[in-house]
Amino acid sequence: MENIRLDIEVYDDLGALARSFLGSSGLCFGSTMYRSSALMQIRFDEERFGIIWDRPFLLDLARPGKSAVIRTPLVLYRRHPGQDTKTGALTAQNLIELMRAYRAVLPRHWSRADQQLFYGHARVFLNRYGYARLAPDQRNGAFTFIRTSIHNKVLRVRDIRPGSLAIMLRADGKRALPCALDAVRAVTRLFLWRPRRAENYQTPSPRERGQVRHPED
Numbered sequence: 001m002e003n004i005r006l007d008i009e010v011y012d013d014l015g016a017l018a019r020s021f022l023g024s025s026g027l028c029f030g031s032t033m034y035r036s037s038a039l040m041q042i043r044f045d046e047e048r049f050g051i052i053w054d055r056p057f058l059l060d061l062a063r064p065g066k067s068a069v070i071r072t073p074l075v076l077y078r079r080h081p082g083q084d085t086k087t088g089a090l091t092a093q094n095l096i097e098l099m100r101a102y103r104a105v106l107p108r109h110w111s112r113a114d115q116q117l118f119y120g121h122a123r124v125f126l127n128r129y130g131y132a133r134l135a136p137d138q139r140n141g142a143f144t145f146i147r148t149s150i151h152n153k154v155l156r157v158r159d160i161r162p163g164s165l166a167i168m169l170r171a172d173g174k175r176a177l178p179c180a181l182d183a184v185r186a187v188t189r190l191f192l193w194r195p196r197r198a199e200n201y202q203t204p205s206p207r208e209r210g211q212v213r214h215p216e217d
């Protein structure tokens with residue numbers, strides 16, 4: 001330990017810590033250290049976040065002051081099939097709530113860089129990892145999940161990729177072979193489709209639009 005040079009990142013506010021989580025996700029909760037007195041000021045919101053409550057918990061811990069992450073590897077972890085990371089309770093809303101927690105600590109008028117970081121993480125976490133990680137009885141359908149995510153402003157239409165949608169459709173139990181085609185068709189149908197106007201259609205002038213009457217008038 002005497003010859004180890006610690007690589008430490010210090011974060012002055014919650015936004016900086018959230019950016020670290022969004023950018024790397026390399027922090028293992030079991031190796032975190034904090035003052036026990038800080039636990040009196042926060043609560044474990046497992047109902048809202050499920051098994052992924054650790055990130056919001058750490059954000060709450062960091063509210064009073066600075067925080068830091070030691071990037072130098074000091075702990076060796078062993079993953080096994082029975083650990084709660086793979087078996088713990090998780091719902092579709094838990095995934096969305098975690099992204100909302102990240103958004104809440106970023107500036108209200110956020111920069112383009114923050115938007116790219118946030119939505120880039122959401123695109124992978126929600127679509128490529130999170131939804132497929134849910135238990136079958138917790139999946140409410142890929143399209144419903146996407147609509148809910150967009151409604152909660154943690155995902156944008158432009159973030160939907162055919163490959164990611166194919167993974168979600170496969171998790172829903174559809175055959176693997178046509179998933180990619182289904183994904184492309186679904187994106188087009190749900191988000192990009194617009195009714196075509198007749199070739200001889202002419203946009204009415206403001207005066208003409210003002211003269212249009214309802215059939216019952």
